[in-house]
Amino acid sequence: MKYNEKFKLPTNFNQYSPISDLPYSVRDLSFSIKDFSKCRPLEEYILMYKNDLLKDVYIFDYFHNKKNKEIKIGFRFVFQSAKSTITETEVKNILNVIIKHTQLIKGVTIPGLS
Numbered sequence: 001m002k003y004n005e006k007f008k009l010p011t012n013f014n015q016y017s018p019i020s021d022l023p024y025s026v027r028d029l030s031f032s033i034k035d036f037s038k039c040r041p042l043e044e045y046i047l048m049y050k051n052d053l054l055k056d057v058y059i060f061d062y063f064h065n066k067k068n069k070e071i072k073i074g075f076r077f078v079f080q081s082a083k084s085t086i087t088e089t090e091v092k093n094i095l096n097v098i099i100k101h102t103q104l105i106k107g108v109t110i111p112g113l114s
Contacts, residue, residue: 035107
């Protein structure tokens with residue numbers, strides 16, 4: 001039996017993308033959720049949000065405050081470019097899109113955002 005008959009080789013491969021040597025920027029946003037049915041839509045929107053400069057998004061804090069009947073979720077956003085140093089304006093523009101969308105979800109607020 002030939003080698004390629006014994007093992008099925010993959011037909012498509014993930015494209016290699018080099019790791020950037022440029023600095024990255026990290027931002028955190030914490031959300032207060034009074035309507036618990038809005039947790040999943042909030043998480044799905046933020047965790048599935050795509051942008052070329054957004055390299056990683058994850059939940060770093062989750063707290064159910066039974067006394068206040070709310071859930072607080074902290075999301076961490078990691079931004080980086082492979083072409084140039086990312087600017088504060090670029091980061092703010094991306095976060096503003098995320099904030100505007102999440103403010104439309106009833107029962108979800110961002111404490112401390114003015």
